[in-house]
Amino acid sequence: MSRGRSNLAVSTAFVVLWSSGFVGAELGTRFTVADTLLAWRYAIAAAVLWLVTLVRRTRIPRGAIGRQGLLGSLSQVLYLGGVVTGVGLGVPAGTAALVAALQPLVVATAAGPVLGEHTTPRQRIGLAGGLVGVGLVVAGDLGPGDAPWWAFVLPVGGMLALSAGTLLQGRLRPPESPLVAVTLQTSIAAVLFGAVAVGAGDVAPPADPGFWGAIAWVVVLSSFGGYGSYLLVLRRSGATRVSTLLYLTPPTTMAWTFVMFGEVPVVLAAPGLALCALGVWLVLGTPRRRTAEPAHGANCRTPGASWGT
Template identity: 45%
Template sequence: MIKMSTLLVFMWSSGYLGAELAARYSSWHMLLACRFVLAAALLVGFCVIRNRWRRSAAELEPWRLTRTGLARQVALGVVMQGMYLGAIGAAVQAGLSAGITALICSLQPLVVAAGALPILGERIGKREWGGLVVGILGVGLVVGGKLAVGDAPWWAYLLCVFGMLSLVGGTLAQRKMVAPEPVVVALAIQCTVGAVVFWALNVTLGDVIPPLTIEFGGSLLWVVALSTFGGWGAYMWVNREAGPMHVSTLLLLVPPTTMLIAWPMFGDAIGPWEIVGVVVSTVGVAVKLAGAGGTEKTPARNTEVCGPEPVERVG
């Protein structure tokens, strides 16, 4: 479990690092378009082969996708793949560092907790609310320090926050709908939607030819193999073996891990504001998780939020 948990943290961090790496060789929308085409082709192919295998096995019934299920996953794909990753990609292209992007997105479980009562009718305790406030304060310290330095325009931070909120909204909707589609099928549909969305954007902007360079090819393989399949596979395994609470806790280790890797990889300096912000956010997360020790379930335990890809509840 320790090895797979460590793998999960590093693979999820690779998503933010891959976005910053690819931004040096292509536009963010070209990277996402190519990423979704490749991921969708592999996932759809896997689903087709798996369904044919199920047909050939007498004891297994082939799984069928309903129109309602297809419409549900298309809508979720627009929000969770198009709006979320589009906003994050544009923010990174504008100069927002991988570490700051990961730190802002790490608030997803806490923001989900804030929306639990009005949307899902699930309560959280006072101590958990205290952790939420402290966690937000930590992010404010980091972002405030970066704004003072002027590393990225102010609207890049807003784009990142918008992307995070889009993923939270999509995940809460997914939680409320209790979608029955298998995870691999849901991801295949959403990646296909992402491919359509971002290739349509490429056509609109007149950017339809991917960079035919080794650097771009390497960054594309990075985000597909490490970020999509590596992070996704590790997440699913840890979630099945240890549960959603363990997964949510591990993913909150992504921001400091991303910052540490981005330091030698991109030369992103780690200043005092980042250190203070990470410490304060970590304290907030610790307080929040300590407050979740009761019997009440919270979205942070039952809803998988936190990454470039949506995840259904397992088990």
Template identity: 35%
Template sequence: MTRYIPILFVFLWSTGFIGAKLGLPFAEPYTFLFIRMTITSAILLVVLLVLKKSWPSSWKLSSHVALSGVLIHCGYLGGVFTAIKLGMPSGLAALIAGLQPLLTAFAAQPVLGEKVKPVQWLGLSLGLAGIVLVLSEKLDLASNNLFDGFGPWAVVAAFFAVLSITASSLYQKKYCTDMPLMSGTFIQYCAAALLYSIAAVSFETMAVQWTGQFIFALFWLIFMPSFGAISLLMWMIKQGEASKVASLFYMVPPVTALEAFFLFDETLGLAALIGMAVASLGVWMAVKK
């Protein structure tokens, strides 16, 4: 059954971009994420108490876990939600986030001492080439903003998200492999909720339109990406090399693009389809034994 975990992870993770696009018309990004993290933390605390799960063995480990949570839940999610709020299509946000495996592979050698084989480098390169092909259809060279519908700050936010999740993956692998999965995840969400509360109060109005679409998006994000995908990600990082786990993110952009096509009528041209195939081949080459 464990062989299907990467497939499930890719699907659940990709729906995070879709959920963001569904919910952000009704709430500002930090407010949206503060509500999401707070409810997630409360539910997880109840589960922890009922199941009597263990906690991190030291305050030092807990602090490492909290920092890794801030990197992934605030740096990554905050960057993605900000980019989408500023007008970036969910598919494009996923494409930029898909650059993470290449950054992780470069950094895994000096930080973790992991050796990346030549065939993995080739796979990672093919994955990057596939993303560039898909991205090429989103370019609008005639526009002053380079992309249609959003400006440079959306791009900055998206790339900040990539750097944050890369740092989180490496930090998690280096300092947090001994954390109890459930209680460690709770600490990560609490740290993120605290930081989002400060950001929302400082920079946003915290106004929310509690429509049916927003509530659906909120609880989908809580139970699918937050509980499902994040738990699978932490498990895979703990079990495998960071560069191999990161290569799974190459599959997220094409899956997100397909979901966006069916849900939001975002069209897919020939270059995008070829890019998906190339990215899939790259993932296979990077993770195969």
């Protein structure tokens, strides 16, 4: 398979698998609270990943625990904790999705001074158009809901944490393989989410066997698939591009929920999907300008000039 087709396949898998997390959250919270779902999701995922790592005798580089612990705290613990807790407190899912959709704009703005990834006018138009498209897709679920005002700070904080984690990953260019990175990040998330669940008295799993089906969904598709493909796209194509692909997750989630739960999209979803796709094409189809090489240039690949390279 050519590099262009390989990148396209990984990017497509990332969008589909990242979107599966929102479906898994809805499946899991039908049986229990978010604390319990997150604690068991990460505990099981960490156990499986460590088993694979030990069987393959994968070496953990010096300093990897500190690097990946920090990245996992930002990209998994604070991101998911902020978004899921905010929704649990009454923030509408559409509003949380729209807040999360600000992440590509934040990353693109900061990627210039932090990573040397500067956007062109065409890309900035694409980023703005993608955000409008996401707004149309989730239009039927926007509003203040029943949440207290401070609950809206949580999704914003989660979005900023994921942005910081994405930029830091691009800046550090850690030498760990995707397997080691996901294993260590999942482990720190398991410890932190487990501590929260124990403190809240929510660690006991429900008796309903459907809960374990939801756990299998989020472990395999979301933890292994979603975060694994996220790291691959980030390393191959850079922070701006992996963030831009997140614009496609709300319409993809919409398709998931229609097929699985019969949730009919709003009328504005179709033009919103078109705008999301157009925005992503404008950003990813544009060659990027780099003004500086990363500090660890000898250990990293230079991303291709376009999505298909």
